[in-house]
Amino acid sequence: KAGVTQTPRYLIKTRGQQVTLSCSPISGHRSVSWYQQTPGQGLQFLFEYFSETQRNKGNFPGRFSGRQFSNSRSEMNVSTLELGDSALYLCASSLSGMRYNSPLHFGNGTRLTVT
Amino acid sequence: GNSVTQMEGPVTLSEEAFLTINCTYTATGYPSLFWYVQYPGEGLQLLLKATKADDKGSNKGFEATYRKETTSFHLEKGSVQVSDSAVYFCALLDAQGAQKLVFGQGTRLTINP
Numbered sequence: 001k002a003g004v005t006q007t008p009r010y011l012i013k014t015r016g017q018q019v020t021l022s023c024s025p026i027s028g029h030r031s032v033s034w035y036q037q038t039p040g041q042g043l044q045f046l047f048e049y050f051s052e053t054q055r056n057k058g059n060f061p062g063r064f065s066g067r068q069f070s071n072s073r074s075e076m077n078v079s080t081l082e083l084g085d086s087a088l089y090l091c092a093s094s095l096s097g098m099r100y101n102s103p104l105h106f107g108n109g110t111r112l113t114v115t
Numbered sequence: 116g117n118s119v120t121q122m123e124g125p126v127t128l129s130e131e132a133f134l135t136i137n138c139t140y141t142a143t144g145y146p147s148l149f150w151y152v153q154y155p156g157e158g159l160q161l162l163l164k165a166t167k168a169d170d171k172g173s174n175k176g177f178e179a180t181y182r183k184e185t186t187s188f189h190l191e192k193g194s195v196q197v198s199d200s201a202v203y204f205c206a207l208l209d210a211q212g213a214q215k216l217v218f219g220q221g222t223r224l225t226i227n228p
Contacts, residue, residue, distance in 0.1 A: 004158070033215070043159075043204065043218040056214040090158050104216070106151075106158030 002026065004093050004107035012113045018079040021110045025072050025093030031055075032074040033104065034066060037088040046089075049074055050096075081114045088112075117142040121205050121219035128195055129227050136190040136222045138179075138205035146207040148172075148181055148188040149216065153202045162190075162203070197226045 005024040013019050025032050034046040045058040049068035066076040072093070078085055088111050092104040122137040140146065147166045151159040163172030168183035177192045188205060205219040 031214075035216075042220045043206075043216075045215040045217075048214050058215065092159075103161050103164075104159075106160070108156065108158045 004091055004105050006089075006091050006107035006110050008110060009108065010111045010113075012115060013081050014115055015081055015083060017081050018077060019081060019112060020075050020077045021089055021091075021112070023074045023076075023091030023093075023107060025074070025091075026105055029093035029095055029105070030072055031094045031096055031102070032068055032072065033092045033094075034074070034076050035090045035092065036060075037090055037109070038086070043090075046076065078112075083114050086112060086114045117146065117207060117209055117217045119205050119207055119217055119219035121203075121222050124202075124221070125223040125225060127225045127227065130197055131194045132226075134190070134192040134195045134199075134224070136203055136205075136224070138188045138190065138219060140186050140188065140205075140207050142186075142207055142209070144209075145183070146209060148179070149206045149208070150177070150179055150188070150190050151204040151206060151218075153204065153221070155201075159204065195224075195226050197228050200224055200226045 007022045031050045033048040037043045048056040052068045063079045068074045088109045090109045092106045094102040094104050096102045118141045120139050149164045150162040152162045153159050163174040165172040165181035171180045179188050179190045202221045202223045204221045206216040
C-alpha cells in the first residue's frame with residue numbers, strides 16, 4: 001500500500017512569488033492535514049480537509065490556502081512568499097480525521113526555500 | 116491554550132543505555148497523547164499513543180504512560196540502539212476534537228555505538 005506522497009520534494013522560490021504543493025493521501029483516506037515545520041516555531045498546524053471541505057484551520061495568514069479534490073488529493077498554496085515561509089511542509093492523511101481516533105500518516109514533506 | 120513541553124535536546128547516549136525523554140502538557144479536558152519519531156529526510160511516524168489517564172502506550176521497546184496527576188507522558192526505552200537515533204516529538208490531540216495535533220519542540224536523540 002503506497003504511503004502519503006508529496007511533490008515536489010524540494011522547491012526554491014523567490015520572495016513575492018507563489019507556490020503550490022501537492023499531496024496524494026493513502027488510498028481510501030479522506031482526511032488530509034497540512035503542517036509547517038521550522039526550526040524556530042516547530043510543527044504548526046495549517047489546515048485539515050475532509051471530503052473537499054476545510055474542516056479546521058490553524059493560525060496562519062490568508063496567504064496560506066488549500067483545497068482538496070474529489071479523489072482526496074490535496075494542494076496547498078502560498079501566495080506572496082516571504083523569507084519566513086521557508087520550511088518543511090508536511091502532509092498527513094487519515095481515514096476520517098483524528099477526532100475518530102484515526103491515526104495520521106505523514107508524507108516525507110516538501111522543503112520550500114524562499115530567497 | 117493547549118501546549119506541550121519537551122526536555123531540551125540534543126540527547127546523546129551510548130548503545131544499550133536507558134532512555135528517558137520528558138514531556139509535559141497543558142490542556143483543558145483529557146487530551147489524547149502521542150509520541151512521533153522523525154528520521155533524517157523523512158516525515159513523522161507514529162511511535163505510540165495513549166488516549167486516557169493511566170494508559171500505557173508501547174511500541175518497538177518504547178513505552179510512555181499517561182499521567183494525569185502530573186500532566187506528563189514521558190518516553191522511555193530500556194536499551195537504546197544506534198537505529199533509534201532520530202528526533203522525537205510529543206504531541207496532544209485536543210479533547211474537544213479540534214482535529215489537530217499540538218506538538219512539542221522535538222528532542223534530537225543520537226546513539227553512539
